[in-house]
Amino acid sequence: MSKTIQMTTIGGPEVMQLIEQPLGEPGPGEVRVRHHAIGLNFIDVYFRSGVYPLPSLPSGLGKEGAGVVEAVGPGVTGWQVGDRVAYAGGDNGAYSESRLIPAAQLVRLPDSVSFELAAAAMLKGLTAQYLLRRTYRVKPGDTILIHAAAGGVGLMVCQWAKALGATVIGTVSTPEKAALAQAHGCDHPLIHSAGHFPTQVRELTGGQGVNVVYDSIGKDTFLDSLDCLRPLGMMVSFGNASGVVESFSPQLLSQKGSLFLTRPVLFHYTAQRSDLEQMAAELFEVLADGTVKVEIHQRYALADVAQAHRDLEARRTTGSTILIP
Ligand code: NDP
Known part of the structure; x- marks a missing residue:
């Protein structure tokens, strides 16, 4: 039994x-x-x-x-x-x-x-592995944006990306979570209620935007996340904590700088x-x-x-x- x-x-x-x-x-x-x-x-x-x-x-x-x-x-x-x-x-x-x-x-x-x-x-760490090493291979000098930076996947991504030589920007919902993310390699924790994260990301990157966004929040953050990317940047939409992303035209990716978009799932990688x-x-x-x-x-x-x-x-x-x- x-x-x-x-x-x-x-x-x-x-x-x-x-x-x-x-x-x-x-x-x-x-x-x-x-x-x-x-x-x-x-x-x-x-x-x-x-x-x-x-x-x-x-x-x-x-x-x-x-x-x-x-x-x-x-x-x-x-x-x-x-x-x-x-x-x-x-x-x-x-x-x-x-x-x-x-x-x-x-x-x-x-x-x-x-x-x-x-x-x-296991599940969160294998996810961090493929996100950082396969979907977009993070290299020294890159700047990344990770949402839910104090969550299970988030804390692992922050530490691993930092060790790979990236500057890590993360979003969280509370000051306590911001402190936690920071203690785990997140250089710039941003609290949702304290500002407009695309504007803050532009400021932090001298207007350039980040190389890659890892977005697990989905519906609430998808479009704003696209606004954080530099031209030819990679949007990795890997979750829907706030709801499923709504339909849009691929034209949007060209308007925002010939962006790449992927919607990966761990189980295909393993x-x-x-x-x-x-x-x-x-x-x-x-x-x-x-x-x-x-x-x-x-x-x-x-x-x-x-x-x-x-x-x-x-x-x-x-x-x-x-x-x-
Ligand atoms: P987390 O521990 O990260 O918990 C989810 C976090 O998402 C919350 O703590 C919260 O952080 C944030 N969040 C933002 N908006 C909402 C909302 N409306 N409702 C609930 N939470 C919200 O969970 P996991 O580490 O288990 O997973 C993280 C994400 O990664 C999930 O979306 C999951 O589906 C995805 N994932 C995808 C995989 C894939 O291969 N595609 C594999 C593994 C995970 P805050 O309050 O700081 O905003």
């Missing part, structure tokens, strides 16, 4: 119900993982609320977990009972004590990475096993050498996941959040 969060309908945090269900043995290519820690991510809110469609209902929720392999299915090679593993992606279902999962999605945890750190850093392994290795390296420090600012029991979602949606969290099964 495994305690697990189940949704029979999409909706508010209350639709997540803790149930107990039999799990069974892993099928071909699968393993059973007993979670020690589960990652909370904003994408879980999108699936719960219907911004992203679920393939079917009832459904589990959650994309990220860390724990120990408990059973290995037929045809699985390379994994044994007792292995320390983590994953970020695949079917929803991480909000559970144990789950069945394709072995191909697992990453082996080095001894230096605890279960809690893995659950706090679809090839070799990419996943290489990205995870790079992530574990920056975690081990202290380039990126991940602080778990919120911990909730799995049974309290509704409160965790309420806090995340109300912008009350900073850094990473984990659930303890």
Whole structure:
């Protein structure tokens, strides 16, 4: 038996119900993982609320977990009972004590990475990796703009980008979050209510604009973010915390300086096993050498996941959040 969060309908945090269900043995290519820690991510809110469609209902929720392999299915090679593993992606279902999962999605945890750190850093850190190293390759001398700079992805991006030699401008909603972002490599934290961020970005860059904007807020910030870019700059729209970006004509990108636009998703970047392994290795390296420090600012029991979602949606969290099964 495994305690697990189940949704029979999409909706508010209350639709997540803790149930107990039999799990069974892993099928071909699968393993059973007993979670020690589960990652909370904003994408879980999108699936719960219907911004992203679920393939079917009832459904589990959650994309990220860390724990120990408990059973290995037929045809699985390379994994044994007792292995320390983590994953970020695949079917929803991480909000559970144990789950069945394709072995191909697992990453082996080095001894230096605890279960809690893995659950706090895998999905957000692999995202920071591809944003900074693949979608737009940040180089010394670049200036970047990152929204939600004190959030889970935000704090990792600030530290990593700084270490790559970039000047980091970030937006946040409160002075406390500004101080936190600054302590994690954000050179210029901007508080939304204290000014018009495109104007402030122009001032900070001598009128030039930034090389790249990493925008996870979506609807509320998309157009203003375009105004922060220099000609030929890269707009990376990677989330919709405020709502989905509305339709517009590509003509806008030419008017604003032949801008590039991409709307990336982590799971496309990790679809090839070799990419996943290489990205995870790079992530574990920056975690081990202290380039990126991940602080778990919120911990909730799995049974309290509704409160965790309420806090995340109300912008009350900073850094990473984990659930303890
Ligand atoms: P965060 O910890 O960053 O939480 C979201 C933050 O967004 C809030 O704390 C808040 O920061 C800011 N925000 C701005 N407007 C709103 C709003 N209307 N409602 C709620 N929050 C708002 O979450 P994560 O680190 O889990 O994820 C960050 C973003 O990155 C999310 O949008 C997520 O979907 C996206 N993402 C995308 C991936 C991809 O591959 N495309 C992969 C991983 C994450 P503040 O109060 O300071 O403004």
